[in-house]
Amino acid sequence: MTRRIIVVGAGIVGTAVAERLGARGDCSVTVVEQSSRGRLTGSTGHAPGFIGLLADQPAMIELARRSVDCYRRLQWQGLPGFEPVGALELAHTSQAADQLTARVAAAATAGISATLLDPAEAVAMAPRLADPHRVLAALHLPEDGAARAAVVTCALQARAAAAGVRFLFGTQVTGIEVRTGRVASIRAGSGDLPADDVVLACGIWGGDIAAHAGVHLPLFPILHPYAYSAPRAVAYPPTPLVRWPEARVYARDHGDRDGFGTSDHRPVLVAAPSDRAELDWPGGHLDDAVDAALALLPPPHRWQTGRRQAGLLSITPDKLPLLGPISGIGGMWSAEAIWVTHAAGAADALMKMMYDEGPAIAVLDPNRFSGESPGELRRRAAARYRDAGDDREHAT
Structure with missing residues (x-):
């Protein structure tokens, strides 16, 4: 049978x-x-x-x-499933810079390409996202990328x-x-x-x-904000993904606009809505988190957000x-x-x-x-949401 x-x-x-x-x-x-x-x-x-x-x-x-091996082979209506743009992790403090050095060693152990960059090299790769007056060190991960x-x-x-x-x-x-x-x-x-x-x-x-x-x-649905800039008229060369692990923020060049997500806010566990994995934008502390994320950008390139998205993802303890x-x-x-x-x-x-x-x-x-205990598991899930290192893996 x-x-x-x-x-x-x-x-x-x-x-x-x-x-x-x-x-x-x-x-x-x-x-x-x-x-x-x-x-x-x-x-x-x-x-x-x-x-x-x-x-x-x-x-x-x-x-x-x-997953990347699979996505590289896929396309739909002329669009590729994966963009191999690489990623930068930026450090604004000496402690964060030390963590990047440790990640280079971890990458070598795992057989993943990783290189430490000086601030000027990082800014040259992502001039709209890396603030030359704040970056102390950067990590380049060329095998990272963006999936559609x-x-x-x-x-x-x-x-x-x-x-x-x-x-x-x-x-x-x-x-x-x-x-x-x-x-x-x-x-x-x-x-x-x-x-x-x-x-x-x-x-x-x-x-x-x-x-x-x-x-x-x-399994607990949790709110995760993502914000987009307004569409831009000027086309730029593709920019790597950028992460600020110490700030719990990450950014992506979407081609016609930029976007970023942040977990630097009070965790919000919710009941799953019946029809979509998204809530109406609640404002309040999420507006504060978005504003703090925007402040990481170089002053000439800070933008007014277009759409602010209160997405939901599943999190475990x-x-x-x-x-x-x-x-x-x-x-x-x-x-x-x-x-x-x-x-x-x-x-x-x-x-x-x-x-x-x-x-x-x-x-x-x-x-x-x-x-x-379900209550204890829920508490632990909420506590893990803001763990800075995990923002490197957000892909919701």
Whole structure:
């Protein structure tokens, strides 16, 4: 009997999982997505797409590498899936400069290219973003870049569909049936879909969907602001991604405008809205955070923000993904809290786990918080949000 697999969520993670499974040709794959076709209302739809290879966990480095390998080969409507623009990390204090030196050593250990630059070299690479009067040191990571999340998702969706994967758009999951310890079906729309496996890849809604099976996933939607400049008339050469780790800020050249994100604000955990991974801009302390981020730019290049976006992403108590089998329910799998940086690599790793062709990744085990208080896990997730080093990996 053909193995029946249902993937919940058609953002970049769910679509990547479906494409990997569909390419096998030995299973039946259905993707259930609450949004209509062509709309990316989850975190994928507003992801700035920062790709940073260097991370504290070797497993995350490997997932990022595999993702970049995938994105480099993709295009959609003439647009590439990945832009290899590199990245700069800027230090404004001697302590931050010392941390950049330590990251060079860590990069060498991981086999990632990294070079320390003097202030003049950094300003020459990113003159609109690096303030020559404040930069003390810089780190250049030439293998980093920017993914076009929508391009990657559309390209993978087309490949999955060509392989026979079925997509059910505009369909909500309202139940998961478990029989004798195994997943049996899901209720989607007005009917039931039999399933041998269910993969949760639905971002900020993952916790709500898991609850239908009596599972508590320590997955918390959290607000993350991103702001854009107004469109510019003058075309500039491509600029590397720029990060200010000590300020918890990162910036990207989007071509026709610049944008930046910041986690230098009070964490705001929320209930997931029903229809999109975004809130109306609340102002207040988020306005203060955006203003502080703008102050990092050279005075001649500080701009008035155009759109301010209160996006939502999923966060866990250790800020790492939940990837692998969910214990206690056979055939139930998690691919949650995964950013664009790691999406394709995580999809490949999960597919291999499902077919016993690759090992589980212990540090990403979805069950690693089992038995801990939900309230304590929520507190730890909020506390991890502002960890400065993790802003290097934001790709929501």
